Amino acid sequence: MPVLSFAPLLHGDYLAWLLAGLRLSLLLTGLTLLTALPLAIAVALLRLSPWAPLRAAGEGxxxxxxxxxxxxxxxxxxxxxxxxxxxxxxxxxxxxxxEIFSAWAALTLYTAAYMSEDIRSGVRAVPGAQLDAARALGFSHLAALRLIVLPQALRITLPPLLSQTLNLWKNTSIATVIGAAELMTQAQRVESASFRGFETFALVTVAYLSVSLVLTVLAHWAQRVGSPQGARR
Incomplete structure (x- = not known):
């Protein structure tokens, strides 16, 4: 039975490769959030538009x-x-x-589609009377959504948006199929060079789990803060 040892993977090239993969996975997650969130807001507003062609474009x-x-x-x-x-x-x-730009584009479009549904639900959760009051005060429909409704909707949807961020973090692993040097690709590189499959993928599992737990804690915290009871504290 082979002896398990993590020591060879915790220094030298192997560790450098794994850390480089982790950095790229985190970078893909961050870059995708920066581009997917504005796109998701735009798509959500399209789906809430009073004009049928815009709604159809968002739904499509x-x-x-x-x-x-x-x-x-x-x-x-x-x-x-x-x-x-x-x-x-x-x-x-x-x-x-x-490879990086292809993964970024795919993750952005994919994540924005799911986030837009959460944002749309958040907008619909804001009482419609607030939109009517803003229109009565002279705001255009778009300005009322942007200045009055959308800030409240984003606070409501913060927990599900963090959950989508958790999904995004895990989805970065799929970029390995196009050769992006993210964490899974680097793990396969380390495993091929070191012949330590268990140790390599155990470390990768811990890395994914650690970041996922941080995002999960943030989601629970956001849910408490965003609740009526948390907002009054």
């Missing part, structure tokens, strides 16, 4: 994205989209960090 986006697996989104952005570019540009794109 959400259904088109949610009905396709994230794996397919990753492969589409990595293999499909560059084929539409001229040959010279395509060669330059593949010579760069296309």
């Amino acid at each position: 986006y959400v259904e088109a994205v949610r009905c396709v697996p994230l794996l397919v989104h990753m492969l589409f952005w990595y293999f499909g989209v560059p084929e539409l570019l001229p040959a010279g540009i395509k060669a330059a794109v593949y010579a760069g960090d296309i």
